[in-house]
Amino acid sequence: MAAENTMKTEVSVAASFISSLLSSSDSLTEEQLQIFTQTLTDALLEHYQHHWFPQAPCRGSGYRCLRINRKMDPLIEKAASAVGFTQEQLFSLLPVELTLWVDPYEVSYRIGEEGSTCVLYKSSPPRPKSATSADTSSHRKEKLKTRRSNRSRSFDAMERSLS
Numbered sequence: 001m002a003a004e005n006t007m008k009t010e011v012s013v014a015a016s017f018i019s020s021l022l023s024s025s026d027s028l029t030e031e032q033l034q035i036f037t038q039t040l041t042d043a044l045l046e047h048y049q050h051h052w053f054p055q056a057p058c059r060g061s062g063y064r065c066l067r068i069n070r071k072m073d074p075l076i077e078k079a080a081s082a083v084g085f086t087q088e089q090l091f092s093l094l095p096v097e098l099t100l101w102v103d104p105y106e107v108s109y110r111i112g113e114e115g116s117t118c119v120l121y122k123s124s125p126p127r128p129k130s131a132t133s134a135d136t137s138s139h140r141k142e143k144l145k146t147r148r149s150n151r152s153r154s155f156d157a158m159e160r161s162l163s
Helices: 002-023 030-048 074-081 087-093 133-162
Strands: 065-069 097-103 106-111 117-122
Touching: 002 030, 002 074, 002 087, 002 097, 002 106, 002 117, 030 074, 065 074, 074 087
Parallel strands: none
Antiparallel strands: 065 097, 097 106, 106 117
16 A cells, blocks of 8 residues: 555556546546546556555556557556547547656656657655764764864874974
8 A cells, every 4th residue: 555655646647647638629528537537547556556666666667658559558448448438539539659657756758659758747756764964964073073083193193204
């Protein structure tokens, strides 16, 4: 379940993007679009459940890729069938070639094989919870003292050798 919580934003962005492509036509009602989006979101969350690695975002990216290329992506087709849409209707509304990558911290797409990759969503990974800022500050001060102390000893030794 923890993985599901961390991927909800990315999955929601991906499902909304596909839905927005379908909404450009008057073929679906607002209610059908909502059902499509929710069904696709649920399908993606389930499909990605054991293939979501925030610590290694590229790992499993091929598995999380939605693809239309003379063949409809089965997850998109599943969501469309929930609103009574056929594969032929999908092909008439969606780009002939579409690649949508849903990765931790980024959702991007490309239309056509030679098209540019466009980013729909991007965020930064959370910073690792290491030492607190107070610990870090005291650590830096200690390190600086040690350096100064070592320099003083080196300088004293150099002075004695010159005398």
